[in-house]
């Protein structure tokens with residue numbers, strides 16, 4: 540299985556198909572249609588097109604088995620989830636990331652076990668914490684750069 544750091548970009552519709560592939564390990568177009576028929580109301584041709592695009596993008600492998608094609612993923616689900624989260628955090632001022640993570644935690648329902656794991660992660664992060672996170676935005680793309688106006692020396696990088 541491919542563990543490339545940056546997976547190809549996939550659309551929301553392609554992601555719906557990928558969830559079926561990830562859950563079932565390998566699928567035929569018929570299986571994808573059956574699973575998604577009530578949720579997405581797609582035609583058979585739509586699913587076949589989406590599967591074809593995912594093969595073109597190098598996300599799926601395909602092999603022929605008699606008259607049908609079997610599709611398998613080349614990427615683990617977590618690779619895509621992490622890339623999606625990284626994309627989000629790249630759009631935010633580094634100073635705001637802590638606040639956004641806090642907000643995400645507030646909004647989600649979590650189990651005791653989830654919270655225990657997050658607490659452990661936070662305890663470890665505390666050891667590596669710094670007094671203030673550096674804004675790495677270009678001037679004019681976030682509010683903190685408006686308040687700096689050359690007061691602080693430019694950070695490295």
Ligand SMILES: [Zn+2]
Nearest residue numbers: 632674676681
């Ligand atoms: Zn910033």
